[in-house]
Amino acid sequence: MSFEKPVSPKKTNFQGLATLAVHAGEARQKAEHSITDPIFCAATYTFEHTQAVLEYLDKKVPREEYGRYGNPTEKVVERKLAALEGGETAILFSTGMAAIAIFLLAKLQAGDEIVLFDECYHRTREFCTKVLGRFGVVTHLVPACEYQKMESAITPRTKLLMSESPTNPHMSVVDLEQFVAIGRRHGIETVIDATLATPYNLRPLDWGVDYVIHSCTKYLAGHNDLLAGVVIGRTEALEPVRKLRGVIGAISDPMNIYLLLRGLKTFALRMERHNQNGLAVAQFLANHPRIERVYYPGLPSHPYYEVARRTMRGFGGLVTFLVKDADAQQTARIVDALRIPRIGPSFGGVESLVEQPIIMSYHDFTPAERRAVGIYDNMIRLSCGVEDPQDLIADLQQALEK
Numbered sequence: 001m002s003f004e005k006p007v008s009p010k011k012t013n014f015q016g017l018a019t020l021a022v023h024a025g026e027a028r029q030k031a032e033h034s035i036t037d038p039i040f041c042a043a044t045y046t047f048e049h050t051q052a053v054l055e056y057l058d059k060k061v062p063r064e065e066y067g068r069y070g071n072p073t074e075k076v077v078e079r080k081l082a083a084l085e086g087g088e089t090a091i092l093f094s095t096g097m098a099a100i101a102i103f104l105l106a107k108l109q110a111g112d113e114i115v116l117f118d119e120c121y122h123r124t125r126e127f128c129t130k131v132l133g134r135f136g137v138v139t140h141l142v143p144a145c146e147y148q149k150m151e152s153a154i155t156p157r158t159k160l161l162m163s164e165s166p167t168n169p170h171m172s173v174v175d176l177e178q179f180v181a182i183g184r185r186h187g188i189e190t191v192i193d194a195t196l197a198t199p200y201n202l203r204p205l206d207w208g209v210d211y212v213i214h215s216c217t218k219y220l221a222g223h224n225d226l227l228a229g230v231v232i233g234r235t236e237a238l239e240p241v242r243k244l245r246g247v248i249g250a251i252s253d254p255m256n257i258y259l260l261l262r263g264l265k266t267f268a269l270r271m272e273r274h275n276q277n278g279l280a281v282a283q284f285l286a287n288h289p290r291i292e293r294v295y296y297p298g299l300p301s302h303p304y305y306e307v308a309r310r311t312m313r314g315f316g317g318l319v320t321f322l323v324k325d326a327d328a329q330q331t332a333r334i335v336d337a338l339r340i341p342r343i344g345p346s347f348g349g350v351e352s353l354v355e356q357p358i359i360m361s362y363h364d365f366t367p368a369e370r371r372a373v374g375i376y377d378n379m380i381r382l383s384c385g386v387e388d389p390q391d392l393i394a395d396l397q398q399a400l401e402k
C-alpha cells in the first residue's frame, strides 16, 4: 500500500528495498563461485607471517582477526542492514537487548541523563532504570508522544532522547519531526527503536534521527528461529559502540548470522504481506460487534493515524484489540479458541502469534500498575504472520463467535 503524499522528507525513500534485501552488501562473485555467502566457523583467523600481523595491526589490511570482533558473513549482513536503513554503518549484536544495552553503555557515563518515552519494551525500561541507574545514569520516563513533557525533562546533563515507534502494544507513533526538533534545540542526540516499523515502513534517519535500533529477531530475520539486534548510524559516532561490543562479546555465532542473511532475502516480500494482513485484520476487528477498540495506526480511529499516514509506508502486522464486556477469563477463551496463531511472546515472524498482555508480559504487575500503563484484562495482541488474510479473518470470526 502507498499514499499519494510523500512519506519521508527524502524523495528516494522506500525505493528498491526488495532489490537491496536480496543483493546489498554482498560481493558479486563469492568464494568458490557460490551464489550464497559461506559460513565461517572460525574462532580465530591466522596470519602467513609476522609481517602480516604487523601490517594488520597498523590497519594497512582490512581482514578478520578473532571471532569476538566479527566474521566475514557478519560484515555482509551489516552492510545489507545499513543499506536497507539508508545509514552509514550497522553493528550487529547477538540480540536486540544486547544492541540496546551496549549502545547505551558506550554512549553514557555516570552523571549523564536520558529521557525515554515510557511506552517501551519493558526490558529497555528495566535496563535504563535498574542497571544504568546503578552506575549513576539517570533515566527520566515521560508519557509516550508527550513532546512538551519530554522537553521539560531535559537538563544540562541530558545526553540522549530515546523512543520506540510504533510502541508496543499500544502502537503509538512518534512524530519524528517534533522528536528530532527537540533534540536539535538542545544539542542532544536522538535514538529510535524501530523494531515494529522496520526500514520497510519507517525511515527514522531520513527525518534526522541519529541512531536506529532494531531487534532483528522480529521482522528482519522474520522466521521466529533466531535472535539478533542491530544499531545503525554514522560510522564515527558508532566507533565506541563497536569497540565495546568487541570487549563484551555480544556477537552472534556464524550459523545464526547465516540464518539472518537468508531471512533478509525475503524481507520486503514478507513486509508487504505483514502490512496487508495487519490492515485487513484491523479493519475486520474494527467492524466486529464484539470488539471494543482496535489499536492499529492504519485505522482512521487511531489517535496517531495522521502521524502514521504522514511518516509510514505501511503499519505492520501487529494488531492490539480490546474485547467488549469481557473479563480476563473470557478474553483467554478467545485466545485459546484461535486455531492459526500460536500463543507466545514475540512478533514479526512468518507464523502468526497471539498473546494476552496481562498474562504474557504483565503477569507480575498489580491490576493498578497494569491500568496505569494501559494494559487491560480484555486486551489481546495479535502478530499477523504471512498466512492468507482470509484465513486469519475466518479464524478470528470463529473464535469471537464462541
Ligand SMILES: *Cc1c(COP(=O)(O)O)cnc(C)c1O
Residues within 6 Å of the ligand: 095, 096, 097, 098, 121, 164, 168, 193, 195, 196, 215, 216, 217, 218, 227, 228, 229
Ligand atoms: C523484542 C524487542 C526488543 C528486544 O529484542 P531481542 O532480540 O528479543 O533481545 C527490543 N525492542 C523491541 C521494540 C522489541 O520488540
